[in-house]
Amino acid sequence: MAAEQGNADAQFELANFYSWGYGVPQDDEEAVRWYRMAAEQYRMAAEQGDADAQYDLANFYSWGRGVPQDDEEAVRWYRMAAEQYRMAAEQGDADAQIALGQMYLEWNEVLIELDGWINPVAYREYNDEEATRWHRMAAEEVAYYDEEATRWYRMAAEQGHVDAQLKLGWMYFDHRAVPLNYPLNYVYAKVWFILSQKTFTYDPDNIQYELDKRLSIEELAEAQLIANRWQPGTALDDWR
Numbered sequence: 001m002a003a004e005q006g007n008a009d010a011q012f013e014l015a016n017f018y019s020w021g022y023g024v025p026q027d028d029e030e031a032v033r034w035y036r037m038a039a040e041q042y043r044m045a046a047e048q049g050d051a052d053a054q055y056d057l058a059n060f061y062s063w064g065r066g067v068p069q070d071d072e073e074a075v076r077w078y079r080m081a082a083e084q085y086r087m088a089a090e091q092g093d094a095d096a097q098i099a100l101g102q103m104y105l106e107w108n109e110v111l112i113e114l115d116g117w118i119n120p121v122a123y124r125e126y127n128d129e130e131a132t133r134w135h136r137m138a139a140e141e142v143a144y145y146d147e148e149a150t151r152w153y154r155m156a157a158e159q160g161h162v163d164a165q166l167k168l169g170w171m172y173f174d175h176r177a178v179p180l181n182y183p184l185n186y187v188y189a190k191v192w193f194i195l196s197q198k199t200f201t202y203d204p205d206n207i208q209y210e211l212d213k214r215l216s217i218e219e220l221a222e223a224q225l226i227a228n229r230w231q232p233g234t235a236l237d238d239w240r
Helices: 008-020 028-047 051-063 071-090 094-124 128-157 162-173 182-196 204-214 217-229
Strands: none
Touching (some): 028 051, 051 071, 051 094, 071 094, 094 128, 094 162, 128 162, 162 204, 182 217
């Protein structure tokens, strides 16, 4: 079995199975044992400069799985991984671009959680000005991370990376860090979903059905035409 042979990803997956009771009897002690083994494997690779391992180790510190929960250590490894991904992404590596985009979205979620915690504290101190300041700072950071995530997803999607196309479609569907042109955003969301599903065959949350309800027959036809014409290395605007 791969997990017993020292494969960190397999160890992590097996730990999750024991934690959830999926395919094996639920066993927290076994889950912890495999989480610790995976964490040690990730640490060895992370210290050698492996960006994926650095990212995985950061998650372990963030979640407190296999290691003591430690936000400072999580941030330290996230930053190291981000720097590695950025260097590769700027050289055109689509896998690195989508990994970097995902990291920006995850930081976005962290900021939202922090903002939700900071504001009640400020309000309990009866300091509306301080609460507003923290809220504004968090909102600005969230917008920045959305923009960065979309930028890197777009680079990978335009290279033909199907996972990035799916994620970029979601960004258009949610109007996140894209121009606020509602009919066109839905058309572009549809195009990216069509392109991603040429090889990526499942429909998350039945989103295609929800999206199709928001598009006219003419807009659906336009999306299909753009998807048929699109070539890797080009922007969707080139095919309208």
